[in-house]
Amino acid sequence: MADAQEEGEGPRCVGCGGRVKTLFVQYSPGNIRLMKCDNCKAVADPYIECEFMIILIDLILHKTRAYRHILFNKLSIGSSVDKVIGDALVGNIIFMIMLFLGLRFILKLSFDITRYREVLFAVIISSYFKLFLFTMMVWEFPSSVIFIVEMFVLSSNVVALRVVLQFPKAHCFGVCLMAHAAKCLTEIWILRTP
Ligand SMILES: [Zn+2]
Known part of the structure; x- marks a missing residue:
């Protein structure tokens, strides 16, 4: 190499x-x-x-x-790192858009910039498991580990949202799951597009 x-x-x-x-x-x-x-x-x-x-x-x-x-x-x-970082960026943008749309229109969270900023902060902090995903670009791990890390990120996002918003756990889980699914589908779609 x-x-x-x-x-x-x-x-x-x-x-x-x-x-x-x-x-x-x-x-x-x-x-x-x-x-x-x-x-x-x-x-x-x-x-x-x-x-x-x-x-x-x-x-x-x-x-x-x-x-x-x-x-x-x-x-x-x-490997083409530009593509890996680019994909991650697009996936994360989709994730945040879906999360905020879910909070605004499904959970009917009133539009308050301070509250949404708290949500953004909570999501970033609770996604620190992604550090491991970053290192995986450098040191190769089996794909099952990536899946487990994604699940950890999802569950810690749910806990962080619940703490910030004080919504029921199921509601936070629903919105996070939707946002994660949208992100994963986007990433799969990008990977399949030549
Ligand atoms: Zn030297």
């Missing part, structure tokens, strides 16, 4: 941000040698051999090196 260097693309050294030809050389499965950066002479990307948790901690600690690893050496390699 590291030799997929094209014009203006390709891996970078996480230390200095300079371009490198390749991040590692693989001799046999599981037996790799990390390459050094020509510019700063340090190992170009030591995160390649790191556990996911270590990278996550460095991301939380705002370490530039970890962000370079994710943005240049992980996300830019291989």
Whole structure:
């Protein structure tokens, strides 16, 4: 994967941000040698051999090196990340539109900007499980895990809505389910459209 260097693309050294030809050389499965950066002479990307948790901690600690690893050496390699992020964005917009339409017209929530802002905040906070979905674009997991994470997001959205709006649980579940279904259908539709 590291030799997929094209014009203006390709891996970078996480230390200095300079371009490198390749991040590692693989001799046999599981037996790799990390390459050094020509510019700063340090190992170009030591995160390649790191556990996911270590990278996550460095991301939380705002370490530039970890962000370079994710943005240049992980996300830019291989699959069309633009499409993944684009799909997620469209899906999330549909989700929010359906959620607000459901609240306004099915649950008859009066239009009050502060209240809707609270709903938006609650939904964002309760969707933190999606962080795991984001990491799944980088580290591959079986699709059943994605489904389980979606279910977690759905149930935590319901709890958050119930706390903010004090509507019955079934009502919150109905609206959230509708919004999630619309989002999933949109994503499936986008994926099937060439
Ligand atoms: Zn360097």
